[in-house]
Amino acid sequence: MEQTSGLSRRHFIIAGAGAGVLVSNTELGLGFGTAALAQDKPLPGYVSWKNAKAMIVHSSKTLETKRNFFGTSGITPADELYVRNNLPEPSDEIVANRDAWEVTIEGVKKPGTMKLGDLKKLGITSVAMVLQCSGNGRGFFTHKASGSPWQVGAAGNLLWSGVPLRAVAAAMGGVAPGAKFITGTGGEKLPAGLDPKKVMVERSVPLAAMNDAVLAWEMNGSPVPLAHGGPLRLVLPGYYGINNVKYIKKLAFTGKETDVNIQRSGYRVRPVGQKGAPNQPSMWQMTVKSWITNPLKESAKGPVQIYGVAFGGTDAVRRVDVSTDGGKTWKRAKFIGPDLGKYAWRTFVLSADLKPGTYTIASRATDAKGKTQPEKFVENERGYGHNGWAAHAVKVTVV
Amino acid sequence: MEQTSGLSRRHFIIAGAGAGVLVSNTELGLGFGTAALAQDKPLPGYVSWKNAKAMIVHSSKTLETKRNFFGTSGITPADELYVRNNLPEPSDEIVANRDAWEVTIEGVKKPGTMKLGDLKKLGITSVAMVLQCSGNGRGFFTHKASGSPWQVGAAGNLLWSGVPLRAVAAAMGGVAPGAKFITGTGGEKLPAGLDPKKVMVERSVPLAAMNDAVLAWEMNGSPVPLAHGGPLRLVLPGYYGINNVKYIKKLAFTGKETDVNIQRSGYRVRPVGQKGAPNQPSMWQMTVKSWITNPLKESAKGPVQIYGVAFGGTDAVRRVDVSTDGGKTWKRAKFIGPDLGKYAWRTFVLSADLKPGTYTIASRATDAKGKTQPEKFVENERGYGHNGWAAHAVKVTVV
Numbered sequence: 001m002e003q004t005s006g007l008s009r010r011h012f013i014i015a016g017a018g019a020g021v022l023v024s025n026t027e028l029g030l031g032f033g034t035a036a037l038a039q040d041k042p043l044p045g046y047v048s049w050k051n052a053k054a055m056i057v058h059s060s061k062t063l064e065t066k067r068n069f070f071g072t073s074g075i076t077p078a079d080e081l082y083v084r085n086n087l088p089e090p091s092d093e094i095v096a097n098r099d100a101w102e103v104t105i106e107g108v109k110k111p112g113t114m115k116l117g118d119l120k121k122l123g124i125t126s127v128a129m130v131l132q133c134s135g136n137g138r139g140f141f142t143h144k145a146s147g148s149p150w151q152v153g154a155a156g157n158l159l160w161s162g163v164p165l166r167a168v169a170a171a172m173g174g175v176a177p178g179a180k181f182i183t184g185t186g187g188e189k190l191p192a193g194l195d196p197k198k199v200m201v202e203r204s205v206p207l208a209a210m211n212d213a214v215l216a217w218e219m220n221g222s223p224v225p226l227a228h229g230g231p232l233r234l235v236l237p238g239y240y241g242i243n244n245v246k247y248i249k250k251l252a253f254t255g256k257e258t259d260v261n262i263q264r265s266g267y268r269v270r271p272v273g274q275k276g277a278p279n280q281p282s283m284w285q286m287t288v289k290s291w292i293t294n295p296l297k298e299s300a301k302g303p304v305q306i307y308g309v310a311f312g313g314t315d316a317v318r319r320v321d322v323s324t325d326g327g328k329t330w331k332r333a334k335f336i337g338p339d340l341g342k343y344a345w346r347t348f349v350l351s352a353d354l355k356p357g358t359y360t361i362a363s364r365a366t367d368a369k370g371k372t373q374p375e376k377f378v379e380n381e382r383g384y385g386h387n388g389w390a391a392h393a394v395k396v397t398v399v
Numbered sequence: 400m401e402q403t404s405g406l407s408r409r410h411f412i413i414a415g416a417g418a419g420v421l422v423s424n425t426e427l428g429l430g431f432g433t434a435a436l437a438q439d440k441p442l443p444g445y446v447s448w449k450n451a452k453a454m455i456v457h458s459s460k461t462l463e464t465k466r467n468f469f470g471t472s473g474i475t476p477a478d479e480l481y482v483r484n485n486l487p488e489p490s491d492e493i494v495a496n497r498d499a500w501e502v503t504i505e506g507v508k509k510p511g512t513m514k515l516g517d518l519k520k521l522g523i524t525s526v527a528m529v530l531q532c533s534g535n536g537r538g539f540f541t542h543k544a545s546g547s548p549w550q551v552g553a554a555g556n557l558l559w560s561g562v563p564l565r566a567v568a569a570a571m572g573g574v575a576p577g578a579k580f581i582t583g584t585g586g587e588k589l590p591a592g593l594d595p596k597k598v599m600v601e602r603s604v605p606l607a608a609m610n611d612a613v614l615a616w617e618m619n620g621s622p623v624p625l626a627h628g629g630p631l632r633l634v635l636p637g638y639y640g641i642n643n644v645k646y647i648k649k650l651a652f653t654g655k656e657t658d659v660n661i662q663r664s665g666y667r668v669r670p671v672g673q674k675g676a677p678n679q680p681s682m683w684q685m686t687v688k689s690w691i692t693n694p695l696k697e698s699a700k701g702p703v704q705i706y707g708v709a710f711g712g713t714d715a716v717r718r719v720d721v722s723t724d725g726g727k728t729w730k731r732a733k734f735i736g737p738d739l740g741k742y743a744w745r746t747f748v749l750s751a752d753l754k755p756g757t758y759t760i761a762s763r764a765t766d767a768k769g770k771t772q773p774e775k776f777v778e779n780e781r782g783y784g785h786n787g788w789a790a791h792a793v794k795v796t797v798v
Binding site for chain 2: 051070071072073074075076077078080120121122123124125126127128159160161218219220221222300302303304305307336337338339340341344347349351
C-alpha cells in the first residue's frame with residue numbers, strides 16, 4: 001500500500017504543477033486505479049465483516065470508502081464506513097458484555113464511575129451526523145503531508161443513539177465550576193515502554209460541544225461495532241472524527257485542554273514545515289464541504305444524473321451548486337431524501353443533458369450561515385481540513 | 400420450526416381464553432423463548448449474510464427480526480431486516496450485472512423495455528418507508544390463521560433510492576387513458592407444471608400510489624440485496640410489503656386488477672372461515688401502528704426508558720401514548736431522532752420511574768388524520784393487518 005500511496009501522490013504532484021488545471025481524481029485512481037492496486041490487500045481480521053469491494057485498505061488501521069460506493073440514500077452502511085484507529089483496538093472482550101463497560105465521569109459535582117447499563121437509564125436520544133477524519137482530502141494536497149492519502153472516503157453519515165451528555169452531567173450534580181472543555185479518554189491498552197502522554201488518545205473540545213454531545217451505544221440501528229468505538233463512543237456532532245473518542249473510559253469537564261501529544265501538537269493546523277503546537281488551531285469543528293459521487297469517470301450522452309453528498313459541518317448545508325465546466329458556470333442542484341438534521345449530509349442531484357466530450361464536474365456547497373466552499377485550499381503541514389471544490393472535481397468523458 | 404410455531408400459537412389460545420387479560424408476548428417467547436428454540440435453525444444460504452442473532456428463522460422463505468433488535472436509531476440495518484418470499488428467489492446471476500436488468504413498461508403511450516442502466520438516467524429520488532408484511536402480528540390472533548406466526552418482526556424502516564415512477568411514465572409518453580391500477584410482476588422463475596396464475600407474484604394497487612412510487616435499486620445506501628428484491632424493486636410507500644414487487648420484470652398501468660391468485664383471492668381480508676375473493680378488501684394501505692421494543696421482560700427499578708417504534712402507514716404518525724398499567728392510564732411519549740418523512744417510523748421514548756412489581760406496558764399511536772390504534776383487532780381468516788394495542792403490549796417485571 002505504501003507503493004499505492006506513493007504512486008497516487010506522485011501523480012498529484014505532476015498534475016498540480018499545471019496551474020489552473022483541474023485534476024480528475026478518478027484519473028488519479030480514486031475508486032479505480034487506487035482500488036485496483038489496493039484490492040490485493042485483504043481486509044484486516046477485525047474488520048473482516050466490511051464489504052471488501054467498497055473499501056480501499058491503506059493499512060491495518062486505515063480503510064477508506066471508495067468514492068463510487070457512497071450511494072444516494074443518505075446513510076453510510078456500517079460495512080462500508082471508513083476506519084481510522086490511532087492505536088490497536090482493544091480486545092473484543094469489551095463488547096462481550098456491553099452493559100458492564102464502565103466510564104468514569106470527572107469535573108462534575110458528584111464524580112464517579114458508571115456502567116453502560118446505568119447510563120441507559122438516564123435518557124436516550126438519536127442524531128444523524130457526518131463522521132469525518134481530519135485528514136479527509138489529504139490526498140489532494142500537493143506537498144507530501146504525512147498520514148493516509150485519504151481522498152473523499154474518510155467520511156460517512158451515520159445515525160447514533162445514546163444518552164445526551166447533558167443528562168449524564170445533570171445526574172452527577174452538574175458540571176463543576178470553571179470547566180471550559182470536555183475531555184474524553186479512549187480505552188485502548190497502551191503500548192508498553194512508552195510515555196503514555198505520547199500515545200494515548202485523549203482529546204479536549206470546547207464545552208459548547210455539550211449541547212449536542214451523546215455517549216452513544218448504537219450506530220445505524222445496531223450496537224456500535226468495536227471497530228467504530230463500541231461499546232461506548234463519545235459522539236460530538238459537527239466535530240472531526242478524532243474528537244469522537246472511541247471506547248470511552250473517562251469523560252472529564254476540565255478547565256484546560258489535556259496536555260497529551262495528540263492534543264498539544266497533534267491535529268493542529270499550521271504552515272508546511274512547522275511543528276505542531278498548542279497555539280495553533282485544533283481540528284475541532286468541521287467546515288462546509290461536498291463532493292460528486294456520480295458520474296466519476298465516464299458516462300453515456302444524454303441526460304446524466306450528477307449527484308453527490310454535501311454537509312455544512314457545524315451548521316446545516318443550505319445549497320449546492322454544480323458546474324460541468326470546471327467552475328466557469330454553476331447551476332443549483334436539488335436535495336433528495338429526508339433531511340436528517342443540521343449535522344447530517346444530504347444527497348444532491350443535478351440533471352444535465354451532456355453531449356459527447358470531456359467535462360470537469362465540480363460541486364460547491366454553502367451552509368446556513370452563507371459560508372461557501374473555497375475554490376482552493378491552503379496547504380498545511382499535516383494536510384487537514386481540505387474543502388476546496390477544485391481539487392474535489394472529477395473529469396468525466398461522455399461518449 | 401413447525402414445533403415452535405405450534406407452541407407459540409397454543410400459548411396464545413390459552414392466554415386468549417382469559418377475557419380482559421393482556422398477554423405478554425415476551426412470555427409467549429418473542430425474542431426469548433421462540434428465539435431460543437428457533438436459533439437452532441441456521442440461516443438459509445441465500446441470507447447467510449444476515450445477523451443470525453437478530454433473526455427468528457420460521458422457514459427458508461420467512462425470517463423475522465427479533466423484537467429486542469429494532470434499536471432506536473430509526474433505520475433497520477439490512478442484515479437484520481425480515482425476509483418473506485412467495486417463491487424461491489431468482490439466481491444471483493441477476494445481480495451480477497445490475498444495470499443490464501430489463502423491465503417492460505406497459506399501459507403507457509410508448510410501451511417498451513428499459514434497462515436498469517437507462518432508468519438511472521431518468522431521475523433519482525430517495526424515500527424512507529416502513530416495509531411491513533401483511534401478516535405482521537398474525538401471531539397475536541387466537542384462531543389458527545395459516546401462514547407465518549409473525550409477531551412484530553415482519554417489518555423494518557428503510558431508505559430506498561431509485562427513479563420516481565412518474566418520471567418513467569413521463570419518459571414513455573405518459574400513462575395511457577383508462578388506467579386505474581399499477582400492476583407489477585416479479586421476475587421469479589415459476590415452478591414447472593403449475594398454472595402460472597396460481598403461483599406468480601403479480602400485484603395491482605390503485606393508480607394513486609403513483610405519486611410516491613419508486614423503482615428502487617438502492618436500499619440503505621447499498622444496491623438492493625437479492626433477498627430484498629434486487630436488482631430492481633417496486634417501492635410503494637405506505638403499502639404492505641407484498642405490493643412492493645421484488646425483481647420487477649414488468650410494470651403495467653392497467654384498467655383492471657390482475658386476475659392472478661395472489662391478487663384475486665390472496666391478501667384479501669375476510670371473516671374467519673371464508674375463502675378469499677375479489678370483492679373483499681385487498682391488503683393495500685397500511686394503518687397506524689406501534690410497539691414497545693424496550694423493556695420487554697424485566698428491568699431494574701428506578702427510571703426506565705420505555706421505547707419503541709411507531710408509524711402511521713399512509714399518513715404520518717403524530718403522537719404516541721404509553722401505558723404502564725395495561726391501558727388504564729396513558730402518558731404521551733416523545734419522539735427522538737430525525738423525522739424521516741410521513742412513510743417512515745419514528746422511535747418514541749417515555750421515561751417512567753418504576754417501583755418493583757409487574758407492569759403491562761402498551762403503546763398506542765395516532766396518525767396525522769387522528770386515527771388511533773384500536774385496543775382489539777377483529778379476527779380475520781388469514782390474520783392480516785393486526786394493529787390492536789392490547790395484543791402488542793408486553794408484561795415486564797421490575798425488580
